[in-house]
Amino acid sequence: xxxxxxxxxxxxxxVLFVMSFVIYALIGLMPGDPVDLMIxxxxxxxxxxxxxLRALYGLDRPIGERYLAWxxxxxxxxxxxxxxxxxxxxxxxxxxxxxxxxxMGISFILAIALALPFGIxxxxxxxxxxxTSINLIAFAGISIPPFWLAILLIILFAVVLGWLPAGxxxxxxxxxGVSATYLVLPVATLTIVTVGGIVRFIRAAMIEAxxxxxxxxxxxxxxxxxxxxxxxxxxxxxxxVVTILALNFGALFSGALxxxxxxxxxxxxxxxxxxxxxxxxxxxxxxxxxxxxxxLLANLxxxxxxxxxxxxxxxx
Amino acid sequence: MRARLTTLLCAVILSLSTATxxxxxxxxxxxxxFPSTLNPQIDSMLAKSYVLAMTQRPITAYDQDWNLICxxxxxxxxxxxxxxxxxxxPDGRQGIAVTYRLQPDATWGDGTPVTSADMxxxxxxGLHPKSGFTNFxxxxxxxxxxxxxxKTFTLHNDRVTFDYNSLQLDLLPAHVERPIxxxxxxxxxxxxxxxxxxxxxxxxxxxxxxxxxxxxxxIVLEPNSTWSGPAPAFDRITVQVIxxxxxxxxxxxxxxxxxxxxELGLTIDQALAFEKRxxxxxxxxxxxxxxxxxxxxxxxxxxxxxxxxxxxxVYALDREALNNTLFGGKQPVxxxxxxxxxxxxxxxxxxxxxxxxxxDALLKEAGWIPGSDGIRQNAAGERLTxxxxxxxxxxxxxxxxxxLQSQWRELGIDARIRNEPARVFFGETxxxxxxxxxxxxxxxxxxxxxxxxxxxxDQIPTAENNWAGQNYTGFKNAExxxxxxxxxIELDRDKRKALWSRLQRLYAEELPVIPLYxxxxxxxxPKWLKGVRPTGHQGTTTLWVEEWQAEAH
Numbered sequence: 088x089x090x091x092x093x094x095x096x097x098x099x100x101x102v103l104f105v106m107s108f109v110i111y112a113l114i115g116l117m118p119g120d121p122v123d124l125m126i127x128x129x130x131x132x133x134x135x136x137x138x139x140l141r142a143l144y145g146l147d148r149p150i151g152e153r154y155l156a157w158x159x160x161x162x163x164x165x166x167x168x169x170x171x172x173x174x175x176x177x178x179x180x181x182x183x184x185x186x187x188x189x190x191m192g193i194s195f196i197l198a199i200a201l202a203l204p205f206g207i208x209x210x211x212x213x214x215x216x217x218x219t220s221i222n223l224i225a226f227a228g229i230s231i232p233p234f235w236l237a238i239l240l241i242i243l244f245a246v247v248l249g250w251l252p253a254g255x256x257x258x259x260x261x262x263x264g265v266s267a268t269y270l271v272l273p274v275a276t277l278t279i280v281t282v283g284g285i286v287r288f289i290r291a292a293m294i295e296a297x298x299x300x301x302x303x304x305x306x307x308x309x310x311x312x313x314x315x316x317x318x319x320x321x322x323x324x325x326x327x328v329v330t331i332l333a334l335n336f337g338a339l340f341s342g343a344l345x346x347x348x349x350x351x352x353x354x355x356x357x358x359x360x361x362x363x364x365x366x367x368x369x370x371x372x373x374x375x376x377x378x379x380x381x382x383l384l385a386n387l388x389x390x391x392x393x394x395x396x397x398x399x400x401x402x403x
Numbered sequence: 404m405r406a407r408l409t410t411l412l413c414a415v416i417l418s419l420s421t422a423t424x425x426x427x428x429x430x431x432x433x434x435x436x437f438p439s440t441l442n443p444q445i446d447s448m449l450a451k452s453y454v455l456a457m458t459q460r461p462i463t464a465y466d467q468d469w470n471l472i473c474x475x476x477x478x479x480x481x482x483x484x485x486x487x488x489x490x491x492x493p494d495g496r497q498g499i500a501v502t503y504r505l506q507p508d509a510t511w512g513d514g515t516p517v518t519s520a521d522m523x524x525x526x527x528x529g530l531h532p533k534s535g536f537t538n539f540x541x542x543x544x545x546x547x548x549x550x551x552x553x554k555t556f557t558l559h560n561d562r563v564t565f566d567y568n569s570l571q572l573d574l575l576p577a578h579v580e581r582p583i584x585x586x587x588x589x590x591x592x593x594x595x596x597x598x599x600x601x602x603x604x605x606x607x608x609x610x611x612x613x614x615x616x617x618x619x620x621x622i623v624l625e626p627n628s629t630w631s632g633p634a635p636a637f638d639r640i641t642v643q644v645i646x647x648x649x650x651x652x653x654x655x656x657x658x659x660x661x662x663x664x665x666e667l668g669l670t671i672d673q674a675l676a677f678e679k680r681x682x683x684x685x686x687x688x689x690x691x692x693x694x695x696x697x698x699x700x701x702x703x704x705x706x707x708x709x710x711x712x713x714x715x716x717v718y719a720l721d722r723e724a725l726n727n728t729l730f731g732g733k734q735p736v737x738x739x740x741x742x743x744x745x746x747x748x749x750x751x752x753x754x755x756x757x758x759x760x761x762x763d764a765l766l767k768e769a770g771w772i773p774g775s776d777g778i779r780q781n782a783a784g785e786r787l788t789x790x791x792x793x794x795x796x797x798x799x800x801x802x803x804x805x806x807l808q809s810q811w812r813e814l815g816i817d818a819r820i821r822n823e824p825a826r827v828f829f830g831e832t833x834x835x836x837x838x839x840x841x842x843x844x845x846x847x848x849x850x851x852x853x854x855x856x857x858x859x860x861d862q863i864p865t866a867e868n869n870w871a872g873q874n875y876t877g878f879k880n881a882e883x884x885x886x887x888x889x890x891x892i893e894l895d896r897d898k899r900k901a902l903w904s905r906l907q908r909l910y911a912e913e914l915p916v917i918p919l920y921x922x923x924x925x926x927x928x929p930k931w932l933k934g935v936r937p938t939g940h941q942g943t944t945t946l947w948v949e950e951w952q953a954e955a956h
Contacts, residue, residue, distance in 0.1 A: 119830025134871030173440040173598040245657035253657040
């Protein structure tokens, strides 16, 4: 097992290395550069100013040369400065990673906690009113555009009722209670749009597992519904669900762009998006590599989960 | 008895006035952009100018009536008052020595006076090739600085231009920034105290100083104790950044913010729609400014090289109707690249009203006759087709493009819309002159801005000059070149005004660009906030934040 994990971690490092070049090249090949953005905003800037700034930022050098310079520095622990934030990249990313972990972690746990019972109930009573109702709610969650849901929640809870802040980050001297109120609406938005998909996966996997011979055997042995469902069906049904959850988990770290934008929440999704649009090479690169690493680690965790869910699976 | 009555009356008036203009606890301003840096010399961003205008002031600035005024200096130096003197440079050229005296009470927040040393340091750092300052040209023109005393210095400029006394420069505190700069000039832009220690009181001498920065989210300011001007009305100002404009509106309605800044807030259509829904609750101010929406025409295109066609294209457009229909009449039609608010504007320059008959006549004269499908063709059977490009995703521009296409279609002109994402459009298509017909975008300028980079013939971007310059139309006109040269060095206002009139007339006659409209900024303010006066130019309203008052509510 240890050998397997070591091998997977080594593979992940190779993927990260390749991805670093691919991401750097893709961002570098996009039209325009940071100096264009500076010059466009300044009616007094001249062509000479642009040339001087390009040389200063190293933008007049070939992309391969720039990448090697970045890689050399990165291997020595210097991931560079963020152009958009005028601070070291990690100093920008760490707090946002923490914010994202809080937002995504809570909404992910909530989504699973809600999806599990609903998915199981729907699978156990297929094509009944209960199943139809759960499916209806799940499809509503999947179909609602997050930006629209966010605005609805802001209008209801911040404008009309005035119970919760409309967005932003809590004041620096805020206690836990006040800080938590700033998370409620973004978490609710993400949970609602995520939970529907997970319910559908669990339902489908459960229905498939319920048809298996070992389940019929379990029923024939006279086991109770609770033992059959939780002990046999759910455990096996969770294998494909865990795969999907692992992929979702990685995507969540870079994918809450809309929710973060609507609520002015400082997370990874918005940071990476702004960095790409603003030609902030260092920030975009490190942000995307972190998202890639999270996806790879989540998938490794999922693979390890399989051995627990299904003892027949072993890794050598 | 009379004295007692007078005293009583005064007391009542005083209490009434203090009740009317109360000192307010906090003003929360909504803005849609966060500054990438707070260093005034690195990068140019409106969001940064908006915040910094509350903490420090440039040496000179344009006021709300577009007059150049002293902000940090005491008196505007001129040739007439002897503070500016022509001088001959060692190489025989003529230069000018301009003497500024700084406000005697100007003091950084840590108690250090603002002095000539700050000017010297700012200039030295600006000239350093590795400092990364954006406005290198401003510093390069200064050949030397003579420090006369702590508050007085003379700049020796390498040329005499009409704006010789304009020094729209924010000083850097030498006692804070010089040691950081001298440690490693190349790393200065990443180590400046403005970003590493933004709440340092020594970075502010204006009415407010920054007390909290949450990067990407908010900047909090409180009164600066060393400010010697009128006391600001608010104990605290929070600039809250909310990039999504729908969320910006919702935050305003919920009371999370008190106002939306016009400089970086709602677009005109969003503001008009919001006013319809919530007009009674807020004060709406629409201020047309110096953002000039226009169509750059590629004059290398044989169709557009014909001046008659260019004129017909403008006559075929009902720009007044466009303004009234799409913008509620708030974004005035542009007649040239000079704003009607600028003193150099000439109202007698030829204009192009909506005149389809004249457009038809000009097109026929140019050989473009309506074909069987309604689209005009020339004798060679070529169709009158023009590619119309703008930034994809910009709802207003996309809408305007459709209106232009429809109006041109009425005259048998086939406009093909091809939009691109902004970074492709500006980064490749416009900057490398890859658009074949018309490119719709905006120029941001300043009062009395000489259009050298956009109209001078040596400013046409080419592969040979590494795509330098912004004369994207490819306009070449010897008279325009000589007018630009002459305007820059003409010190006599009347003579300069005459040159500007000729330039505007030539622009209108030649039409290398189709002027569309002047973009307006939409300010959404609480009814109780008084004293906010939009300028219409690049000077933000916060340059006069100490005049803002909270009326009791």
